[in-house]
Each structure stands twice: as C-alpha cells, then as structure tokens.
Amino acid sequence: MNLRRSPADGSGPTDVLAADVNVAVVHGRHLYFATANATELRRIPVDDARAESEFIATTPAGISSIAVDAASVFWMDYGTAEMFRQALPGPARAGDGVPDAWTCQKAWYDDGKACDCGCGAPDPDCEDPSAFIYGCGAPHAPGEGVECVGGVCPVPVGWHCADLQFADGTVCNCECGANDPDCWPGGLHVAGCPGGNFSCQEDACVEDPSGAQCDASHFGTHDGCDCGCGGPDPDCADSDALIFGCGLAHAPGDGPGCEPDGGCEAPTAWACSVAEYQDFGACDCECGAVDPDCIVDLGLPIASCGAEQRCPDDACTDIIEGDVCGDATAILEGSTAGSWATAIDDYDVGNGNGAACEMYGTPGRDVAYRVDLAAGDSVTFTASASAGVDVALYLVTSCAQSAASCVAGADEGTTDQSDTLSYTAVDDQLLFLVIDQYGAPLDGTYTVQTTFTSGS
Numbered sequence: 001m002n003l004r005r006s007p008a009d010g011s012g013p014t015d016v017l018a019a020d021v022n023v024a025v026v027h028g029r030h031l032y033f034a035t036a037n038a039t040e041l042r043r044i045p046v047d048d049a050r051a052e053s054e055f056i057a058t059t060p061a062g063i064s065s066i067a068v069d070a071a072s073v074f075w076m077d078y079g080t081a082e083m084f085r086q087a088l089p090g091p092a093r094a095g096d097g098v099p100d101a102w103t104c105q106k107a108w109y110d111d112g113k114a115c116d117c118g119c120g121a122p123d124p125d126c127e128d129p130s131a132f133i134y135g136c137g138a139p140h141a142p143g144e145g146v147e148c149v150g151g152v153c154p155v156p157v158g159w160h161c162a163d164l165q166f167a168d169g170t171v172c173n174c175e176c177g178a179n180d181p182d183c184w185p186g187g188l189h190v191a192g193c194p195g196g197n198f199s200c201q202e203d204a205c206v207e208d209p210s211g212a213q214c215d216a217s218h219f220g221t222h223d224g225c226d227c228g229c230g231g232p233d234p235d236c237a238d239s240d241a242l243i244f245g246c247g248l249a250h251a252p253g254d255g256p257g258c259e260p261d262g263g264c265e266a267p268t269a270w271a272c273s274v275a276e277y278q279d280f281g282a283c284d285c286e287c288g289a290v291d292p293d294c295i296v297d298l299g300l301p302i303a304s305c306g307a308e309q310r311c312p313d314d315a316c317t318d319i320i321e322g323d324v325c326g327d328a329t330a331i332l333e334g335s336t337a338g339s340w341a342t343a344i345d346d347y348d349v350g351n352g353n354g355a356a357c358e359m360y361g362t363p364g365r366d367v368a369y370r371v372d373l374a375a376g377d378s379v380t381f382t383a384s385a386s387a388g389v390d391v392a393l394y395l396v397t398s399c400a401q402s403a404a405s406c407v408a409g410a411d412e413g414t415t416d417q418s419d420t421l422s423y424t425a426v427d428d429q430l431l432f433l434v435i436d437q438y439g440a441p442l443d444g445t446y447t448v449q450t451t452f453t454s455g456s
Helices: none
Strands: 003-005 015-018 021-027 030-035 040-045 054-058 063-068 072-077 083-087 198-201 204-207 334-339 367-373 378-385 391-396 406-410 419-424 429-437 445-453
Touching (some): 030 063, 054 072
Antiparallel strands (some): 030 040, 367 429, 378 419, 378 445, 391 406, 391 429
16 A cells, blocks of 8 residues: 555645655554565654654565554564564654754754744744744634744633633633634544534534534545544555554554444453443543543543543543643642542643653652742752652643643652652743652652742
C-alpha cells in the first residue's frame, strides 16, 4: 500500500510519502515505516504537514516488523529473522543553537518558516509578526486564531473547563466558555456535547443530522481507516490500513480494531453495550474495561457514577479537592498534608525538560495547589511521601501546557526521600504547584512544608 498524507482540514491534496509500504507503526508523534523492497527504516512526524521523512537505520535484506519504545526502535531483518535495536535520535541540545527545553522537531526551531508553539521553549520565528502559527489548533495566520505568547498557547479569560484541556491536541472541548483551538473544522472529535452527532461552532454544540463526525476528505480516500466517524469508512476494507480514531493511530493488531459499522472494537472484557465503547458521548464506567472516553479531562459526562465522582481505572471514585488545577486551592505557609488515594495522573512534564525544570518523567498520581506570588517574592517547598513513593514537585504557569510552562522542578530524591523546590518570581505570577510521583501511579500520602519570603 502507499503511505499518503493530506492536510487534516482537507485544504489541500494528498501526497505520497512512500510507495509499497509493507509495515508501519505509530509511536508518540512519529510514524515509523519501511517498504517491501527497501532496506531503510524511516520515520515522519504525524502532526507536521511540512516534514520530510527521516532516516533511522538500514538492513541488507529488508524489514519485516517494527516496534518502538521510549528510547529505542526495534526491527526484524526479513532475510535472517534477526531482531535489531537502535537508540532513537535524541533531543536537540544547546550546543547546536537549539535550547535544551525544546521538545518539538529540531529542524523547526528558528527555521524561518513558521512560529511553532507549545514546544517547551519560545521559537524565535514567533518574533516575526507575519509568521503562521503552529501548535495552537489548526495552523493559522496571526490574528486568525490563538496567538503564541512566551512559547505557549495562553488559556483565555472565561475558560471554565480544566486548563489542560485547552489546545491539548486530543479532542475539541466544547461549551467551555471560550473557543478551543482544537475545534477547527474537520479536526478532532467533539467532547462536552450531550452525545449523538455534534459539531462545535463558536463554543456551542450543534447537532449534525447527517451523522458525519469526521471530515469528508478522509472518506474513501485511501488515507487510512477512519473509525468512530458515524459510519464505516471504505478505507477500512484494506486489512493493512492504519487505524485512526481508536486511541493513537496504529497498525492493525497494535490497538483496537474498527468494527464493520464504523465503531471502535471493544475489549473482550467489556460488559456494557458495544455501542457505548469510545462513542465520544460519555465516559462509561465500571464496564469491565477502561473506556477511552474516560481519559482525564476530556470533558465528557460520566455514566453510572455520582455527580462528585470520576472514573479512573474503570472504577467510580470520589473527586478530591485539587486533583486538577481547576479545583486547586491556595497552599498556605507551614505544613500541608494530603493523599493521592483517589487522585489520577493529570499532568506530566516529561523526561528532561530543560534547565528550569529538569525532571525524570512523572506518570504517577498528582494533585495541584494554587500559588500567588508578587514580583520579588520567593517560596520554598519541601515535600516527603509515605513509604514506597518517590515524590516529585514542579511549578507551572499553565496546566494546559504543563511541560512547556514549567518554571521550576525538583525530583532529586528517590523513593522515601524528600525533595525541595525554591522559586523567586520576577513579576506578579499565578502559579500551580503540582505534587506528583515518579514511576507507576501509587496510593500514598504526602506532606509539604511551605515557606514564603516577601520581596518587598
């Protein structure tokens, strides 16, 4: 099959990236692929219409299968059936002019082509007042969408959903008090509407009687199997087609399949109606398996749980104060104690996020507190946790862009050790302190000792 790419908004033609592709897999922001006769393994970003494919490795007899983890890519030689491994290209470093904190493609930084936002550090291209803006919803000209401020897409005044939902690149969050950049035409699925087939127009749920939930330019155009679109995509008849709409894009067999009616395949353990599995209408809880609609802060209503409950790990649990930044309370001078027992993983600043926030990944449970500082004020936090938990601390200015907006972090201690974080505000600032965990999500308790020092 041919590997094709087309603009997500349907504004242009498709182009062929590679012909006769026999194996492909998506991991993170990249699609890795090899052709039936070629001996090269290559990758290309899935979210950049400008990018060219990048060479990774070569093998004499060709490549029959590919697997990827956080640090390496693995492939099997077609002729010898031997498995090979190679480290993935590392992040750009300051030595070549790209900041340590930069998390997007190295070639995008200061390339003179576009303002790339939400990349962990400001892009010098954003100083050009005429530069197109990428990363804050659909690419757009200045003045025609969300501007990029300090390297991040700012959460607008009036936004009343959780900050991390704004321009998060996962779903269009509707009726949140302000337009979500993710709600561009033909873009992502709509969350926050009362089920059925809806689009989001000017932050309002509008029912679409046609039943079409995806852009028509992806219907039967040999660009992959588009699932969850209100009906079957003819492209799904291709047994090798990549599957879109059932979690991250993936090759057949590497994730949920697409049913003949156009819906995502439910896990074997799923005990509720198959039609309710990842229907983008509600988070269906306690159904025997996790519903993808229950991803944190998608804004979907939760079925079968109480009004003050969430659904982590397919179980109705009470919401705790401060589980997300939208519910955060101000942290006070002195000792603050709490529990992660019903908290879930809302935020993660990533692994190696630059000098200001050098962390080691925080996939565990987290809670948030509000911190208000005047210019010149300083604050110091020292956190410890119950036995078996490795606590981590970081301060962010935007929970919607936690990695990009992190201003200070601490994760030097290991399990059963404390961590200390200090920060001085240059200007008046509203910050959020996230008390997180390194490693797998764990129950446990924490204690934070807070000291404020006035700069006046």
